[in-house]
Amino acid sequence: MKHHPEFSWLEQYAAATLPLPVALCVSTHLSFCGECRRQLDLLQNLGGLLFAQLEPMPVADELLQRILGRIDEPRDEIAEVVKEPMVVAPMSSVAPEQGSAIENNVDHIPQPLCKLIGAEYRNVKWSRMLPSLHAANLSVGDQDYSVALHRVKPGGKIPRHDHRGQEFTVVLRGSFSDEYGIYSDGDFILREPGDEHLPLAARYEECICLTVQQAPVRFTGLFWRCLNPLLR
Amino acid sequence: MMASFYKTVAESASRKVTPIHDAKNAEDDIWRDCLRQVAQQDRAAFARLFKHFAPQIKAFGLSTIIPDRSGQFADELVQEVMVAIWRKATSYDAGKSAAATWIFTIARNKRIDLLRKLKRHAGMLDIDDIWPLEDEAANPFQMLQQRSTEQRVRESLQSLPVAQREAIALAFIEGKSHSEIAETLHLPLGTVKSRIRLAMQRLQLVLER
Numbered sequence: 001m002k003h004h005p006e007f008s009w010l011e012q013y014a015a016a017t018l019p020l021p022v023a024l025c026v027s028t029h030l031s032f033c034g035e036c037r038r039q040l041d042l043l044q045n046l047g048g049l050l051f052a053q054l055e056p057m058p059v060a061d062e063l064l065q066r067i068l069g070r071i072d073e074p075r076d077e078i079a080e081v082v083k084e085p086m087v088v089a090p091m092s093s094v095a096p097e098q099g100s101a102i103e104n105n106v107d108h109i110p111q112p113l114c115k116l117i118g119a120e121y122r123n124v125k126w127s128r129m130l131p132s133l134h135a136a137n138l139s140v141g142d143q144d145y146s147v148a149l150h151r152v153k154p155g156g157k158i159p160r161h162d163h164r165g166q167e168f169t170v171v172l173r174g175s176f177s178d179e180y181g182i183y184s185d186g187d188f189i190l191r192e193p194g195d196e197h198l199p200l201a202a203r204y205e206e207c208i209c210l211t212v213q214q215a216p217v218r219f220t221g222l223f224w225r226c227l228n229p230l231l232r
Numbered sequence: 233m234m235a236s237f238y239k240t241v242a243e244s245a246s247r248k249v250t251p252i253h254d255a256k257n258a259e260d261d262i263w264r265d266c267l268r269q270v271a272q273q274d275r276a277a278f279a280r281l282f283k284h285f286a287p288q289i290k291a292f293g294l295s296t297i298i299p300d301r302s303g304q305f306a307d308e309l310v311q312e313v314m315v316a317i318w319r320k321a322t323s324y325d326a327g328k329s330a331a332a333t334w335i336f337t338i339a340r341n342k343r344i345d346l347l348r349k350l351k352r353h354a355g356m357l358d359i360d361d362i363w364p365l366e367d368e369a370a371n372p373f374q375m376l377q378q379r380s381t382e383q384r385v386r387e388s389l390q391s392l393p394v395a396q397r398e399a400i401a402l403a404f405i406e407g408k409s410h411s412e413i414a415e416t417l418h419l420p421l422g423t424v425k426s427r428i429r430l431a432m433q434r435l436q437l438v439l440e441r
Contacts, residue, residue, distance in 0.1 A: 017403055018409075024357070027364070039438075046400070046437060047404045048334070050336075050405055051335070053389075056290075057287050111364060139356060
């Protein structure tokens with residue numbers, strides 16, 4: 001992996017001040033990248049220290065009683081228990097070995113995306129955008145960004161496009177290249193408004209990416225929404 | 233072979249660290265142990281933890297700018313965080329992070345959760361999916377590094393210029409984005425970004441690539 005989020009993104013991720021879709025991209029990259037996880041650990045240390053140095057504020061004893069009452073209740077969130085098996089080793093850095101298909105997660109979907117995608121990429125509701133390109137919108141409930149998966153056939157081209165807002169891409173499988181470089185599993189790519197590029201998937205396998213785009217206000221019309229998030 | 237290497241490193245480092253093992257580090261150890269006891273469902277330990285950390289969590293909650301100013305927010309945050317601590321304590325890795333750091337990450341996540349509920353933004357995703365609390369376990373070498381990092385950052389935080397400390401606290405404690413910090417401090421966005429970056433370099437928190 002060669003392409004990491006710049007320090008500033010990790011810093012904002014650690015403080016949790018990023019918009020959710022952007023944090024999702026950083027988190028997906030982190031699930032591939034041990035180096036960035038070390039960086040994150042350092043930053044969280046700082047958060048812990050600042051937290052520990054806060055001027056304590058008085059808390060009513062009655063609150064402890066209420067909390068003790070709550071931990072005695074049977075668990076209300078069954079979902080929390082059920083979700084565990086879906087998750088591969090949390091934040092696993094190891095690239096899955098071939099043939100070691102982990103139950104329920106055949107495609108080794110990165111943990112942050114498990115709930116959105118399910119266990120296999122082929123079960124995603126893909127729609128064909130171009131002969132070489134399929135896309136699927138993922139709903140994360142943020143109107144300022146569009147979040148989608150893109151799947152490009154081996155050797156497939158995406159027409160040249162530019163960006164009117166920031167565009168974050170994380171490669172989930174396979175690889176692609178553009179004028180700026182070659183990207184593979186886990187790579188984090190940020191294109192700024194005005195950047196123009198012509199992505200091309202590697203010849204030998206299809207390429208699947210997570211893409212988050214800042215949705216420009218003026219393109220909310222129905223026509224553009226249909227093309228979203230592809231052809232800006 | 234690796235294990236004995238780690239052991240040797242551990243021994244020599246602990247010899248080195250012990251004399252300068254300051255009061256703060258010893259205090260950290262108390263809370264690390266306390267969390268381990270909480271993981272064993274020890275209620276007395278949980279009450280001790282509450283006494284120490286609930287006021288910190290409350291302060292963290294009170295620093296939040298919230299749309300709804302009813303004042304319940306901070307108390308609700310204390311509740312949510314303490315309940316999560318009780319439920320997740322078994323996954324706490326004392327070698328990986330100080331108790332305060334682990335509790336900070338829980339408070340950070342729960343705050344976003346509560347803010348999203350206030351704005352009725354419940355979505356498909358759990359905040360803990362995007363900011364997972366668990367990580368792979370630390371090896372003995374990392375555990376040592378962790379201790380010295382904690383001490384180093386704590387010390388260099390003392391000598392950080394006030395303006396830099398203010399900027400990082402606005403981000404990590406008040407949860408403000410860079411542009412919100414710029415607004416609060418009446419500074420251009422670029423100045424805020426470079427100020428935070430400088431602080432991080434000074435604290436030696438930027439890993440060389």
